Amino acid sequence: MDSLTIFLILLALGFVFGKLAEGRHYRSILAREEMLLRLPATSCKKPMGKTLPVGHAELVHGHVVISVDYFKQLLASLRNFFGGTIQSYETLLDRARREAVLRLKESCPTANEILNLRIETSSISKGNSGDRVGSVEVLAYGTAIYYREVSSQHSGL
Amino acid sequence: MNYQPSLPEHNDNVSHQHPVREFIILVSGVLAIVFMGYWALGLFVDVAVDYLSPEQEAQLQTKINIDWDWGEDVMPETQAKLQSLVDSLQPCVPLPYPITVNLVRPSENPDMINALAFPGGKMVVFAGLLDAVQSTNGLMFILAHELGHFKNRDHLRALGRGIVLSILTLLIFGGDSDFLAATINQRTANYSQSRESQADQTALNALQCHFGHVGGATELFESLQSQEGESDLGFAHYFSTHPELQQRIDNLQRLAQERGYSQDKTQELMQH
Numbered sequence: 001m002d003s004l005t006i007f008l009i010l011l012a013l014g015f016v017f018g019k020l021a022e023g024r025h026y027r028s029i030l031a032r033e034e035m036l037l038r039l040p041a042t043s044c045k046k047p048m049g050k051t052l053p054v055g056h057a058e059l060v061h062g063h064v065v066i067s068v069d070y071f072k073q074l075l076a077s078l079r080n081f082f083g084g085t086i087q088s089y090e091t092l093l094d095r096a097r098r099e100a101v102l103r104l105k106e107s108c109p110t111a112n113e114i115l116n117l118r119i120e121t122s123s124i125s126k127g128n129s130g131d132r133v134g135s136v137e138v139l140a141y142g143t144a145i146y147y148r149e150v151s152s153q154h155s156g157l
Numbered sequence: 158m159n160y161q162p163s164l165p166e167h168n169d170n171v172s173h174q175h176p177v178r179e180f181i182i183l184v185s186g187v188l189a190i191v192f193m194g195y196w197a198l199g200l201f202v203d204v205a206v207d208y209l210s211p212e213q214e215a216q217l218q219t220k221i222n223i224d225w226d227w228g229e230d231v232m233p234e235t236q237a238k239l240q241s242l243v244d245s246l247q248p249c250v251p252l253p254y255p256i257t258v259n260l261v262r263p264s265e266n267p268d269m270i271n272a273l274a275f276p277g278g279k280m281v282v283f284a285g286l287l288d289a290v291q292s293t294n295g296l297m298f299i300l301a302h303e304l305g306h307f308k309n310r311d312h313l314r315a316l317g318r319g320i321v322l323s324i325l326t327l328l329i330f331g332g333d334s335d336f337l338a339a340t341i342n343q344r345t346a347n348y349s350q351s352r353e354s355q356a357d358q359t360a361l362n363a364l365q366c367h368f369g370h371v372g373g374a375t376e377l378f379e380s381l382q383s384q385e386g387e388s389d390l391g392f393a394h395y396f397s398t399h400p401e402l403q404q405r406i407d408n409l410q411r412l413a414q415e416r417g418y419s420q421d422k423t424q425e426l427m428q429h
Contacts, residue, residue, distance in 0.1 A: 015177075030164075037162045049159045075176060078183035081190070087172040087179060094170045113160075 014070030021069075022091060029098050036105045041114035041142060055148035060114065061141035062103030065124055066096045068134040076134075093121070093136060100140035111144035118142060191325050195318075202317030206310045211253040214310065218254040218278045232284065236260040239282055242293075243300050249366035250304040250359060254278050270381070272299050274306035276316045289380060292423035294373025298360050301367075305359030311352045354408060361409055361418070370421035371413050375406045382406075 042048065068076075068089065075088035097119055105114065117140065124135045209217070240258045247256075255278055262284040263269060270289045273281045280303050290296045306312055364371045382402045413420065 033164060037164065040160045040162055042160060071176070071180070075180055075183065078180075078187060081187060082183065085172065087174060088176055090171040094168065 010070045011074060014072070014074075018069030018071055022095065025095050025099070029095065029102065032102050032106075033098065036102065039105050039109075039111060039114065041101060041105060041117045043117050045116055047113055047115065047145065052147040055146045057143050057145045058108070059141065060104050060108045060111070060144040061139060062100045062105070062107055063137060063139040064096050064099040064103060065135055065137045066092055066099070068092055068136075073134050093138070096121070096136055096138040097140075100138040104140045104142065108144040110146070112147050114142045114144050116143045195321060195325055198321040199318050202321060203314055206313045206317060209310070209313070214313070215253040217313070218276065232260055235287070239300070242297060243280065243304065246297065246301055246304055246363055246367060249363040250301060250308050252278075252304065252307055256280055256304065256307065258282060260284060270377075272303050274303045274312045276312050278307070280304075280307075286377075287426075290377050291380070291426060292373045292376060293426055294364065294368060294423040295376030296426060297367065298364055298374045299377060301360035301363035302356045304363065305356035306352070308359055309352065309355055311356065314352070354405070357405060357409060358412060361412055362416075365416070365418045368421075368424075371409075371418040372420040373423040374413070374420075375409050376423070378402045378406050378409075 047054075072088040072092065076086045079086050100119065101117070104117075108114070120139045120141075122137050122139075124137050236258060239260055243256055243258050257279055259279060259281050261281055268285040268288070269283045270285045271283045272286055275281060280300075282300075282303075286299060287296070290299065361371055361374055364374055412418075
């Protein structure tokens with residue numbers, strides 16, 4: 001009976017705090033995405049439609065580790081029985097991916113463009129014991145380029 | 158081609174179904190599977206128990222040893238007398254293994270009126286029962302009722318179901334062995350109404366076989382019923398798995414009539 005009580009408490013805590021944390025994170029993501037919209041990030045290997053000489057380029061990266069809450073973890077483990085999409089992890093990965101790209105952009109605020117953007121993900125803690133923490137790492141990396149001529153014009157941004 | 162920076166209008170990468178809805182659907186699905194599994198495995202246990210040979214049953218009895226703590230042994234002399242009463246019923250309710258009687262008075266509920274059949278041939282009689290019956294015949298009926306559970310292998314059925322239930326709970330919650338043991342102990346004495354009626358039948362036949370009449374068979378039920386009428390507390394909590402008292406009395410009387418069992422004078426209860 002005690003284990004059931006602990007289980008239900010963990011479930012309620014996971015649900016409430018998970019929901020609060022997620023809401024807060026999404027608000028922050030949306031605001032920062034709008035702010036950084038001026039900095040294009042693409043998976044193209046060459047700049048699009050521009051023939052400006054490049055002053056310098058650098059490797060930039062942003063990464064984030066996000067943990068799953070107990071409620072989401074339980075939902076996912078229930079999916080072990082029935083199969084289907086693990087919807088509870090979708091927001092987790094969505095947040096992690098967008099946060100990683102945001103951090104990448106924030107690491108080079110004066111760049112003109114980010115090329116060759118790549119996103120990779122890995123689960124931080126693997127194991128088969130029940131104590132494992134379900135958390136995911138998303139790493140975004142790309143090449144930030146600074147144009148020679150326009151860098152002075154854009155420096156005010 | 159120019160790059161047009163824009164924000165997505167809506168997020169297509171996440172599902173917008175409410176997680177609580179998903180949770181309820183998944184949990185009810187799991188529970189349905191568990192209940193179906195329990196039901197099917199319970200049927201399997203019933204079939205398997207019926208297939209056991211008396212030798213296998215006797216062998217099983219010696220291997221099962223459930224420890225319990227009902228408080229200290231009180232009244233060893235009365236316990237010995239109960240043991241001899243149970244032994245005297247053996248010819249009427251033949252069993253392939255010996256039955257040991259334990260007389261107990263649990264400290265938290267000293268007046269509890271009950272008797273239980275445990276795996277391993279252990280019969281537990283609560284001391285409150287001795288105060289509730291008026292005659293040896295009435296007491297013998299209850300003892301024969303428990304012997305009937307042994308004869309019908311109800312304790313093995315209950316044990317099997319208890320194990321199934323524990324395994325299912327372990328699968329769902331993970332868990333500790335204490336929880337497992339508690340469940341087995343708790344479930345062991347819990348029989349369904351049809352099993353109770355069958356044990357009543359066995360007891361009635363045993364009473365006829367032992368005394369030559371079935372006087373006193375319904376004695377305890379009648380006294381419980383009058384007590385139940387007096388106090389709101391009642392004994393309904395213990396008899397919840399037992400058929401309604403009046404129904405049991407009616408069944409026993411009808412059965413006695415059908416078989417032509419007479420009801421003679423009962424013997425006075427032994428002193429304890």
